Amino acid sequence: MIVADTHAHLYACFDPGRALAGALARMRALGGPGAATALCLVERAGQDWFGRLEDKGAPGLDVAPGPEPGTLALRSADGGEAWLLAGRQVVTAENLEVLALGLQGPCPDGPPARDVIARIRDEGAVAVLPFGVGKWFFGRGRVVRALLDDPGGFLLGDSTQRPRGWSEPRLMAEGRRRGFGVVAGSDPLPLRGEERFLGAYATRFDAPFDRDRPATCLRRVLGDASLPRVHVGSRPGPATALRRQWRLRREPAEPV
Numbered sequence: 201m202i203v204a205d206t207h208a209h210l211y212a213c214f215d216p217g218r219a220l221a222g223a224l225a226r227m228r229a230l231g232g233p234g235a236a237t238a239l240c241l242v243e244r245a246g247q248d249w250f251g252r253l254e255d256k257g258a259p260g261l262d263v264a265p266g267p268e269p270g271t272l273a274l275r276s277a278d279g280g281e282a283w284l285l286a287g288r289q290v291v292t293a294e295n296l297e298v299l300a301l302g303l304q305g306p307c308p309d310g311p312p313a314r315d316v317i318a319r320i321r322d323e324g325a326v327a328v329l330p331f332g333v334g335k336w337f338f339g340r341g342r343v344v345r346a347l348l349d350d351p352g353g354f355l356l357g358d359s360t361q362r363p364r365g366w367s368e369p370r371l372m373a374e375g376r377r378r379g380f381g382v383v384a385g386s387d388p389l390p391l392r393g394e395e396r397f398l399g400a401y402a403t404r405f406d407a408p409f410d411r412d413r414p415a416t417c418l419r420r421v422l423g424d425a426s427l428p429r430v431h432v433g434s435r436p437g438p439a440t441a442l443r444r445q446w447r448l449r450r451e452p453a454e455p456v
Contacts, residue, residue, distance in 0.1 A: 202409050202421055203231040203432065205402040206301060207330055207359050207385025208239040209289075210249040214395045217258035223386075223399030224280030230402055230432045236409035237282040238418055239274075239399065240385065242289040242299045245309055250286045268415040270304040282399075283414045287325070290316050294343045296335060299328040299357065302419045313343060317354050326422045328383060330357030333445060336371050344371050348378055355422065356380050358431065359387035360401050363441035381425030384433070391447050401433040 227237035270286040303325035388394040
C-alpha cells in the first residue's frame with residue numbers, strides 16, 4: 201500500500217522541520233500500519249527546497265539521501281517516515297499550472313501547456329494538471345478541454361483548494377470518463393499557517409512499494425491509471441476555503 205500527497209509545497213514562511221514532521225504524522229494516520237508514504241514536492245521557479253534539505257536537513261527531522269536521485273528519506277522524532285520525491289511546478293503560456301512529479305532538473309515557465317506536458321513526459325516524469333480555483337473556466341477551461349483529447353498523457357489533480365461539499369469539477373469528471381487518472385494532493389498556499397494542510401489530502405494506491413527504487417516505483421504507480429486508488433484525508437469546509445482565498449489576495453505575499 202502506498203499513500204502519496206501529490207501536490208506538496210514548502211515556502212519560506214514555513215518552518216520546514218515542523219511542517220514536514222506534521223505532514224509525516226498526518227500521512228502515517230492516512231496510510232495505517234505497513235503503508236509506505238510519500239510527499240511529491242513540486243517547486244516553483246527559483247525554489248530549491250529539495251537541495252536545501254539534501255544539504256542541510258531540517259531541525260527535528262532525520263533526512264537521508266534515497267537510493268535513487270531525486271529522493272530523500274524523512275524520519276521524525278515520533279517515528280513518522282516518508283519519502284520525499286523531487287518535482288517542479290510549471291506555469292504555462294495560458295497561465296495554467298502543470299506539475300512534474302519526479303523531475304529534479306529545470307522545466308522553465310512559459311511554453312504552452314501541451315508542450316510542457318510533452319517535455320515532462322520526455323524527461324520520464326509524471327505530468328499532472330491540478331485543479332485551481334477559477335483556473336478551469338472560460339479560456340483556460342477550453343484549453344483544459346482540448347488537452348483531454350490526449351488520454352493517458354497526463355493526470356488530473358484534486359486538492360484542498362476544492363472545498364468539502366463542492367462537487368467534482370465538470371472537466372475532472374469528464375477526464376475520468378475518458379480514462380484519465382486523478383490524484384490528490386494538499387497544495388498548501390504561501391501563507392503562514394498553511395503548513396497544517398501538508399500531507400492532509402492524498403491518494404492511496406493498492407500497490408507494493410520498492411524501497412530500493414523509490415523514485416522509479418512512485419513514477420510507475422502514479423502514472424498507471426489502471427491501479428486501484430482512493431483519495432484519503434480531508435479537504436477544508438467552504439468557510440475555510442473562502443478565507444484561504446481571501447488571505448491569498450489580500451495579505452502581503454510571503455517569499456517562496
